[in-house]
Amino acid sequence: MTMMRRTRVHASNQSRFGCFFFSFLFVLFCAMLDRTSASLARSEIESLVSLMNSLNRTGWYSDLPRAKVENACEWPEIGCECEGGDGLCKISFVSFYGMDLTGELPRDGLPNMLESVKIFDVGNNRLRGAVTNAFVRSFPNLKSFKLGVNNLEGSIPYELGNLKWLEEIDLDGGFTERQIYYDDGFPKAKKNKYGVPGSHFGNQFTGQIPESFRFLQRLKVLNIHRNLLSGPISYNALAYLQSLEYLDLSGNRDLSGQIPAAAIGRLRNIKELFLDDCTFSGPIPLGMSSAEKLEVIVLEGNKLSGRVNPRAFPINITTLDLHDNFFSGPIPETLSIFKRLEVLLLHGNMFLGEVPQSLRRLPVLKTVSLAFNRNLCGPIPFFLPNAPKEAIEEECDKPTEPCKLYPARIETNLGKPCDCARRDQSCFSSASSIVLSLPTGASAEKCCEEGFSCEPTSGFGEKSCVPCMNANERCDGTVYGRPNCCKAGLICDGDGVCKGCSQTYQQCGGEYWTGAECCTSGNSCVFVDRYYSQCRPSSSFTIGDGTTSELRPPISFNQQQLYRDPTSSFTCQEKWQQCGGQFWTGPNRCCDANDFCFVQDEYYAQCRPKIPACASNYGQCGGRLWQKNAGSSLNSCCDPSYYCFTQDEYYSQCRPRYERNGLPCARTYEQCGGSLGPNGPRCCANSGDYCFVQDAYYAQCRPKMFS
Structure with a gap:
């Protein structure tokens, strides 16, 4: 028994040693395999070295304590896929974000295509020069292309439209000269990053959005903020981006023409739209209302004019920013249809008359701005919410600029009675438009008394006060010269029709x-x-x-x-x-x-x-x-x-x-149901009665003890 036990113990030790030995060999083999798997393929190394030499010719990547280029998969800026049987890896992402690079993107492209790269990010550097089609072709399977906040210039490469997997394009132009040099909130370390005043700051892509973008069916984010794009926006460049969720073309001062409402209306997944600080003009066309997922619309700082027609916007908007334009006429009563609206910025326009009481029907409205509308008058709208503390701190943080958020009433006549025109009186002064140097389509109107609207009455630009629409008439402004308002007490419902008066006890x-x-x-x-x-x-x-x-x-x-x-x-x-x-x-x-x-x-x-x-x-x-x-x-x-x-x-x-x-209600033994007219009683007045159903044609109020 003892010898047998010893033999078993010895055998057990041998077994443990053998397991340990083979485990050690397995771990060593895995480590060697992992180390081997971290090596890049030769074609990948050539392209990576070419890219880094072009980004900065000072050998910046070799000055840092890091592995050799052959083992670049160990770098935090490089990601790799190592699935091949040869043990070699391919680059899956490149992220040289914020590394103070001053070179250029290779104009002739890379020696070999980086077919596995999904993310390319060189944002927040000082790269200069153009982005060529040859360079874009080096990344055929790219999903994210980030070049924001550099000094790049030239036209947007047409070849981007052929990257069928692309989901994000970031060409953000960066910050303005005023932000960099005069804004106390701008980081000091970045104040001299983009050169001296007079040189260009940030990206300066010119021309238009390529029509090849129509093929980017997976694109979700398009950011070309503060560049030098010009001219009207092509319908084909936007209308087919069915996956687009975020669009920012703001700060392109030479973008002009009308708001591309028809193209935006086709974007079924768009959620946020920024077209501010451009030169769009004229009224806002109908068409955007089809984009039912659109929640944030920012159109401030353009030359938009005319009446604001709420039918131009989708029903689910939460933010509507129209400030610093040339909108005129009364603030539309039908803004009350936007039950999810939280932010309404209207300051710096030419709105007139009283603030509509219908705005009190907006259940989640938090931030409102009405300042710098000199013709707003009438009762102070205390029913509007005061701007929340967070919004005031964000908007009103500069002591040299007045706060425009409600309850501020700077440069308005709120609290003073309105001097409005009466029926058939003139409500438009062409002389005032000339004196104020208003853009085409803008006008210096005068308000009309309640129940009337200032509308064209001749082909010579004359306007006078005409009655608002009656019950069951259209009030959505789709007919030229017809008011988009309803007579006192009526309301323009969600279908654009004046709703009639309520019945007794309603x-x-x-x-x-x-x-x-x-x-x-x-x-x-x-x-x-x-x-x-x-x-x-x-x-x-x-x-x-x-x-x-x-x-x-x-x-x-x-x-x-x-x-x-x-x-x-x-x-x-x-x-x-x-x-x-x-x-x-x-x-x-x-x-x-x-x-x-x-x-x-x-x-x-x-x-x-x-x-x-x-x-x-x-x-x-x-x-x-x-x-x-x-x-x-x-x-x-x-x-x-x-x-x-x-x-x-x-x-x-x-x-x-x-x-x-x-x-x-029916009294005892009176009829209480059955084949009756629509106004017949269906209840019993006496609490001791019940409605006895005799057949399909007759029911009678009977005492509860009746048999």
Whole structure:
């Protein structure tokens, strides 16, 4: 037994030694194989050496403590693929970003094609010269081509359009001379990077976008910011980029003509569009609205003019930047259709008249700018949100420049009454356009009174105030000379048609309300709270039993209280006035004795009446946020002859017991269903009854104990 045990132990040790020995050999073999696999193929080495010599002739790559070129796969700037059976590798990416290179890209291309390179990045250097078609052909399978922030020049190589796998092109021109030398926020280490003032800074690609780009079906990012592109943008160069998500052509001062709306509208995946600081002119054409994924549109700093037609933009935009152009006319009421809009920058234009109340319907609007529109007038739009702290810090950080974000009203007449033209009066002064040296298409208009619009009335450029559109008429501005507005109370809906007035007991107003703000004949729109107004019978009404009852007077509400200057001195706020919230400068949470300060959110609080024991007839008796912070429990009781009717999650109302949904209910033994007209009762007035269905043609209210 002992000898056998020893033998087994000895055998076990031999086995362990053998495993260790073979494991060591395997690791050594793998290490040798890995080292061998890190060696570049000879053709790859020749092309890499040629590239590096051209980028900088000072032997910069050999001055650093790194492996030899044969083992460049070990460099952090080089990536390799080592899948061949010969143990040699091919370069998969080249990244010489920010290495202060001062040479050129090889004009005659590389000695051998680098077919495995997917990423080529030499951005943020000082490379000069042109980018040739021969050089581009050296990377037939490229996915990312980054040359941004250099000193490159010449035309954009046509051969880029033949790189069928290309997903990103970055030719960013870099920073302006003012940014480099005068902006305190610009890094000091880079202030002299692009030469002295007078020399060129950054890339200066000239000409136009090659039409060969139409073949780049996989291209997602195209950045040619701040170069020297010129002329109108070719439709064929953009319209076929079906994968494009990001397009930046801003800062090309010689790009002119109209905004290429038709081409942009074909880009089904575009999300961000930057065409600012160019020389585009004229009105914004229709066409972009087809790009349903487009969220950010920046067109500031051009020579765009005419009316702003919201139908020109896609419905899902979150940022619309139109500042520093020559747009004229009133701010469109139909901007309220963009329910995802967060940023609206309109400063530095020629907008006129009152700020439309419809903007209060934008539920997520955060940043607004209205400054430097001298003809804006009327009530101060306190319903607009104050710009958030982050936006103010970013936009208003220069002490020598005024802050243009709301609530700034620099160079406007907001808070002063509008002196608008009346019906059929002239609203256009050609002399003013000449004096102001406005571009073609821009005009010095005068506002029209409510319900009218300034439109052409002759072929000689004359304009006068004409009535806005009636109910069920088109209001999208697609017909020349027809207003893109609706008469007072109507609203231009999502289909571009003026929506008619609300019926009895239907909603007719309130924050975020998108429907009509008027009522049919015999009704009046009664304010209930910030979020709800309702059409109610003007004088009397008939309930289910045929009796007539007088309607209690509606809640008194002075609309002008919304525009009272919050800096004026008075002890407490009156009913329905603001009493608190972030950025609020008036009395804080102070209301009259019969009111309480209702906190809507962190930005808004309002003085509202204290809640009585039971709601009044036709008064509110429930709903989301109702009686919040009132200091008492929710009370949904009504007068015994009334019941609490739930209209939606935000509003419930005390209505006569003998009606449901505005219709009278049937009494005991009266018909309550079956083959009836559309106005027949479908409920029982007596709570002790139920609606007995006899057949398809007849149902009757019967006592619950009836057999």
